[in-house]
Amino acid sequence: xxxxxxxxxxxxxxxxxxxxxxxxxxxxxxxxxxxxxxxxxxxxxxxxxxxxxxxxxxxxxxxxxxxxxxxxxxxxxxxxxxxxxxxxxxxxxxxxxxxxxxxxxxxxxxxxxxxxxxxxxxxxxxxxxxxxxxxxxxxxxxxxxxxxxxxxxxxxxxxxxxxxxxxxxxxxxxxxxxxxxxxxxxxxxxxxxxxxxxxxxxxxxxxxxxxxxxxxxxxxxxxxxxxxxxxxxxxxxxxxxxxxxxxxxxxxxxxxxxxxxxxxxxxxxxxxxxxxxxxxxxxxxxxxxxxxxxxxx
Amino acid sequence: xxxxxxxxxxxxxxxxxxxxxxxxxxxxxxxxxxxxxxxxxxxxxxxxxxxxxxxxxxxxxxxxxxxxxxxxxxxxxxxxxxxxxxxxxxxxxxxxxxxxxxxxxxxxxxxxxxxxxxxxxxxxxxxxxxxxxxxxxxxxxxxxxxxxxxxxxxxxxxxxxxxxxxxxxxxxxxxxxxxxxxxxxxxxxxxxxxxxxxxxxxxxxxxxxxxxxxxxxxxxxxxxxxxxxxxxxxxxxxxxx
Numbered sequence: 001x002x003x004x005x006x007x008x009x010x011x012x013x014x015x016x017x018x019x020x021x022x023x024x025x026x027x028x029x030x031x032x033x034x035x036x037x038x039x040x041x042x043x044x045x046x047x048x049x050x051x052x053x054x055x056x057x058x059x060x061x062x063x064x065x066x067x068x069x070x071x072x073x074x075x076x077x078x079x080x081x082x083x084x085x086x087x088x089x090x091x092x093x094x095x096x097x098x099x100x101x102x103x104x105x106x107x108x109x110x111x112x113x114x115x116x117x118x119x120x121x122x123x124x125x126x127x128x129x130x131x132x133x134x135x136x137x138x139x140x141x142x143x144x145x146x147x148x149x150x151x152x153x154x155x156x157x158x159x160x161x162x163x164x165x166x167x168x169x170x171x172x173x174x175x176x177x178x179x180x181x182x183x184x185x186x187x188x189x190x191x192x193x194x195x196x197x198x199x200x201x202x203x204x205x206x207x208x209x210x211x212x213x214x215x216x217x218x219x220x221x222x223x224x225x226x227x228x229x230x231x232x233x234x235x236x237x238x239x240x241x242x243x244x245x246x247x248x249x250x251x252x253x254x255x256x257x258x259x260x261x262x263x264x265x266x267x268x269x270x271x272x273x274x275x276x277x278x279x280x281x282x283x284x285x286x287x288x289x290x291x292x293x294x295x296x297x
Numbered sequence: 298x299x300x301x302x303x304x305x306x307x308x309x310x311x312x313x314x315x316x317x318x319x320x321x322x323x324x325x326x327x328x329x330x331x332x333x334x335x336x337x338x339x340x341x342x343x344x345x346x347x348x349x350x351x352x353x354x355x356x357x358x359x360x361x362x363x364x365x366x367x368x369x370x371x372x373x374x375x376x377x378x379x380x381x382x383x384x385x386x387x388x389x390x391x392x393x394x395x396x397x398x399x400x401x402x403x404x405x406x407x408x409x410x411x412x413x414x415x416x417x418x419x420x421x422x423x424x425x426x427x428x429x430x431x432x433x434x435x436x437x438x439x440x441x442x443x444x445x446x447x448x449x450x451x452x453x454x455x456x457x458x459x460x461x462x463x464x465x466x467x468x469x470x471x472x473x474x475x476x477x478x479x480x481x482x483x484x485x486x487x488x489x490x491x492x493x494x495x496x497x498x499x500x501x502x503x504x505x506x507x508x509x510x511x512x513x514x515x516x517x518x519x520x521x522x523x524x525x526x527x528x529x530x531x532x533x534x535x536x537x538x
Contacts, residue, residue, distance in 0.1 A: 052383070052387060071388060074387070078384060081379075081380030081383045081384035082384070083379075083381060084381060087304070095301070099390045100388075100389065135384075139388070
């Protein structure tokens, strides 16, 4: 059964369309990732699911209800939301735990215990981030919505945070995660929706996303003699042949390497400086979001 | 709710500069003025009273407008700007409670500060205790409510914390002028004195309750009206983010 259901969601701010038409479902216990360039509608979508914004069009339901009616069951970590400067970590934790019927203390697991007396305004970016995760999870939510999960964290803290999220999921919590780069999505998410201009450009498992990209394998080499490009292109495994200087670049499906080397062997051509590249998740992301990392919104 | 008030109270105390100023400055000002011999000698200009007697109500005006306009709007606008209100609106607790907590704490601080001023005036300079305590209480509560409501209107309408601070300072200066904080009221033109009677927090009602017999109910009613109107405007126009 779907824990989160988004149907034909639309939201505009004045003349600007933030979310055009978005539909997806998240199953219980799933980690669902949302990925895309700035201004693609990720945060707006997530804020509608969190019950912070009212959609102009379409419906959003969480646990079968309107999000605003089930706030206690949703834990949220938001972009750009701070706490009063002089509020101490321990005070923030105890204040937020007073909002929920059965609070859970994540401060130990998130390494906040040594900083309980520190004031929010003096925390490093990483500590602020960890506190904000602890506050999102404090009400033992059934659904956790995490935006900018690991922004501002160093690589070690990032990995620690990922393992916290895996722990949280193992307790049956459904997670909606705005991921900011592919590695995070690939590591954590069961499925990923790639947003582009207020719509979902692709929705699949991380490995599914990679296989969608044409020419997922690429072979480069310098041929010892002239190659008949036309007959090489005619091979069923090959989707594209191009030159980069004296280098020949052949893209195609997974069995590309075998096809190319046997073709060359038949023609008695030697492939020098042979290299094989697999399309990475990052390549898939760039391809699916239309090439530019930052959109013009 | 109690937890929020407790946290807000801690934050108030921790904001040393403002809290010390709000609580102690009015009494220190009284001590400073009272140290000048001429100001504690009865004078016919003040109807046979001493300057400090007649200035007590203006000190209360200062306390109320300082807290209501210099502190309240800045804190509320900062809470909005930093996303504190937004963060709370994702929890089962409505962020309005944070604002209520903020009002309660500031109001308590104002009352404490006024009580301290009364005490210092009485103990050190023998200023009369308020002749009409209930009247003074009404004047302080309604005048404070009117001033705080104006502060909340500014917090609601200002686009950001900086603007809120700027706007509030202008209103703060004006209300201090009309309330006879800069110049004693007898030196002000009668038009200004009249305005001062009706502009929050209502110096005339404070003065009458303290040293006269009973405050003019019309002044109190006007303060009540100001609180109601300004409070409604603030509530209707308030933005949570």
